[in-house]
Amino acid sequence: MPGTQAHHPDHFDLIVVGAGIVGLAHAYTAAQRGLKVCVVERDAACIGASIRNFGFITITGQAPGDTWRRAMHSRDVWQRIAPYAGIDIVHRNLWLAAYRPEAHDVLEAFMRTPMGEACELLDAADAQAKAPALNLSDACSVLYSPHELRVESRTAIGLLARWLAEAHGVTFRFGEAVLEVETPRVRTSRGTLHAERVAVCTNTDLHGLFADRIAAHELTLCCLQMLRVKPEAGFQLPGSVMMDLSLVRYEGYSTLPEAAALRARLQQEEAASLEHGIHLIVVQSADGSLVVGDSHHYGDAPEPFAMEEVDQLILRHLRSTLNLEAARVTERWTGVYPSSKTTPCVIDAPDDATRVVIVTSGSGASTGFGIAHDVFEKW
Template sequence: MPATPYSNHGFDLIVVGAGIVGLAHAYTAALRGLKVCVVERDAAAIGASIRNFGFITITGQAPGDTWRRAMHAREVWQQVAPYAGIDIVHRNLWLAAYRPEAHDVLEAFMRTPMGEACELLDAADAQAKAPALSLADACSVLYSPHELRVESRTAIGLLSKWLAEAHGVTFRYGEAVLEVQAPRVRTSRGTLHAERVVVCTNTDLNGLFAERIAAHELTLCRLQMLRVKPEAGFRLPGSVMMDLSLVRYEGYSTLPEAAALRARLQQEEAASLAHGIHLIVVQSADGSLVVGDSHHYADAPEPFAMEEVDQLILRHLRSTLNLETAQITERWTGVYPSSKTTPCVIDAPDDATRVVLVTSGSGASTGFGIAHDVLDAW
């Protein structure tokens, strides 16, 4: 998208970063009648926002604000997708429990408020409804109606285009923001003015407001993902997960019952736990499967993917789905900021500026909810 000429009148809000968190703030502000400009250093959004599953995950999110924000984000995705030309490729979540300890976690989850509208199915019932799953050795399956899936590598561009055309949001790509001193924003191409600025720079922890970001003790998380071509006609019933996710997602992992599952997995799946692997499978419109993922943490993650990790992910894929073939057609890595203490950083360097970073890999799932909270509280 070509850069838009500078306006002489300034803006109500400048958003730094055109990933999903930045776009969520741009949308929320534009919906409230604000004049918005998004400034992105790259020629297009190429970071974590297009390297994920496009999986709007609700069930299993941390209770409280994260789950509430995910529910809000789900509603926004449903509202904007048809207008922006974004396909909701499939819905729902099927989480298979293969160990009695995993079943116990799911039973406990169903007793929480977040279990509302979900169902805990026995393996035979789930198999009849979802033949793509391999459930001969399963104890039970959690079915959730809440989840959505979009194709993230195209959805971000379509959302940006729609925001520009339908809501008058100005986009300036290929332009680095060098300094923010609201109402002045100095970029590599000039100076912009806005009453308020939101900085959503994702993995750039050492640039704008680095000293304030450092106080949150963030690191970076690298993940590995695959695109797999199954046999012709193979269809998933929705997004798919299994036991390993129950010790990663805080909506499950903080339940007392998760301790026994974690102990058993440490004996049986130590390598997967060491690489931070938990299986997620979603399907694209062309029938291919997006499969992942792993989690490795470092201040400067190496860009090199490990075959061992891919093979572990593929083993879990084959044991969870009734696949005849699983041909790898793409491999990639993604990086996002990570915190041990909070799923989201919202920092206020001054009254006119906010720094917003999703630190849990859940930007697509919670970004619109976070933006709603930020603008409400500002």
């Protein structure tokens, strides 16, 4: 029963290991169900993939089925809780420009799927009138989606944690490593905690808790490069922006038969970008700066060193997609997340009272609340 451990300071209904967005989504979902929750995080604050991304809650183009459904659920949760947690929704919508006829064909095919509902396929002239920040002089068409929203991930994660503590009574223990989980006992670097259930959401830590079970899923790590760019004063995006390269990466587009011709053309014209896993995403922060990326390099221990060649490719796509007069880079960083060739999310059950949850597609912000909802529905 929820609340059975209310009078024991070190006893909880649920312990969550990891304070990234997936861990916080589980803490929120449990608190909504009346459970007494503790989140244990080895770092003094969340500094991993959850704060190093776009803060872009991506719906359109997600893989059909569970991933798309989870993204829609997560978007609704973000929209509902953001005002209470003090999280600004910086902008909404997605504008995806197709510059090649083959890209236009993919967008037409996407519009015929159930996921195209409420989206619009605009001709270039119409889109240019509505979104003057885009450079559409050579574009064939633009997909407009009303579904997306964007938060500033750098601050949103901390604000979400604070709100969970203040409004929902979630206990946070930062700077405390979990050494062993044998539910109901959780041994940490500072002592022993107890909980009826434990959710392990440790992101890139593939060789720690439940390493043997994680290894069975054959995960690797993906390293990406990101930039913050200062445009000219007054420059305003109409929403999040993407282009052709995304259509061969996001499964909602890339698995359509029409994507094969686009992929073949891009292989001829943008081989270097494909080699580095580059596809352009641009979002805007409240201060007017643009968060721009990204690239994808895979390995068991990706190096933390950014490549200038990759940054220059990303910036070339930025300049060709937007009507920018200035594009000064003010920050550069890398991020790392777990990756799988077969599944966007691992939900593993070492026993009836324990779950290991790892998002393996870089979509934690977009799908985390939906995943947590599914975990508790079946737990």
